[in-house]
Amino acid sequence: MADERHINLAVYVALLAGKILIENGSNMERVNDTMNWIAKNAGLKNFQAFTTLTGMVASASNQTSTQVTAINRRANDLTKVADVNELSREFGSGKITLRQMKRQLEIIRFRNDSTPVWLQCLAAAILSISLMVVFTGDRQDLAPAFIIGGLSYAVYLVINQHFTIKYIGEFVASLVIAILAILSVHLGLAHQADNIIIGSVMSLVPGVPLTNAARDLVSGNLISGLTRAIEAIITAAAIGCAIVIIIRLM
Template sequence: MESKINHDEVMEVCLLAGKIMMQSGAETYRVEDTMRHIANAFGNKPSHSYVTPTGIVFSIDGAGTKVSGISARSTDLKKVTIVNSISRRISSGDLSVKEAYHALKQVEAVDIAYPIWMQIPAAALASGCSLIMFKGGWNDFIPACIVSGLGFSSLVFFHRLVEIKFFAEILASLIIGLLSFFFVTNGIGHQLDKIIIGSVMPMVPGLLITNAVRDLMAGHLVSGLSKGAEAFLTAFAIGAGVAVVLTLY
């Protein structure tokens, strides 16, 4: 009975570690590898896992199976690094099952993302630099920063109002297109295409595309295709919002 309880606790630790990593933007193979290392560190029984972007199934031979659903996903690579660090401490024998679970619960509860007031200027500056990278003129640097800052702010605002990210992204890209056209029409900006391209860069799903390709190459077809579909929806939302403005004007 004691052994079963211990294995149940091990499965809870593995599921929690995997859930945090998937919610924070980790690749599927990295999640499965971390869960397997944790299970091996606490016992010698073979473990099995099935990980998708929306849920995790994990089992240890002779100890049953547990499932954990994943409803929200974002990009927080700092949490991925922390969970990997906890996994290494478990493998080296520095943490017990209860200590590992407590450490992971703290990671899950804490919000270590940069505050919004810092994210918005960072997105604006990154957009201005992207404009220059795509051979835009320096006279469009400030307009691109302003448009991106307002567009990213609207993305955050609409996503808080509507939980469906697709609608927030399409509305934000629509605002970016309108502001870019307004700036160019009034002589504040000069190259409409470069301003729009630079301004939408913070919204581009680069990590999703990268993870989708890496999962497909690693043989995780379900996760790779689902992440690719999510990246496609984001790209479609960005393109649709901008296309509406260009079509009307």
């Protein structure tokens, strides 16, 4: 019974670590390596795990019981990814026990260490003007791009906070970007709406999912790679469709 409880606990901890990694933007190769590392250092034999972006299944030591966990949300919090990796290394070196790691993982999962909204909007505004200059060379529309980039990202955050429908945040924020950019040109406050739009949408572009999709495909995780690629394509389509709609109407 003691061995069975240990096996079940070790499988649960491995699944919990993998779940936190997936929920916070890790690529699937890191997820699999971390779970296998935990299982190995916990003394599990024949550890097997099937991991996808929406759920995971794992078992070990030829036990008849298999543990399953669902993944219902995904975000990009690389701090939590780094914390899980550090915990797995501490467990592997014997600094913490399996039960201590379980408690620490549960704390990490439910910890709210998100960046303040005002700081996220400020970062989006700075990113907007920086990439507008890099991509277009336009230095005349810095002020409009700064304001529109920050304001549109605030809209994006508010939409995602109140709605669970994916991609609607990117769509509405892109509508705001296109409307404000065109209006600013019509009112004589800016010179090139296209340049402002190019800079402002960059904070909405799914860079992390695209990178992880490429890494998953290269590492052989075809299901996760294709899923992430499709998500990134749909996000890009939502952004593009919103801007095209406003351009056509205005």
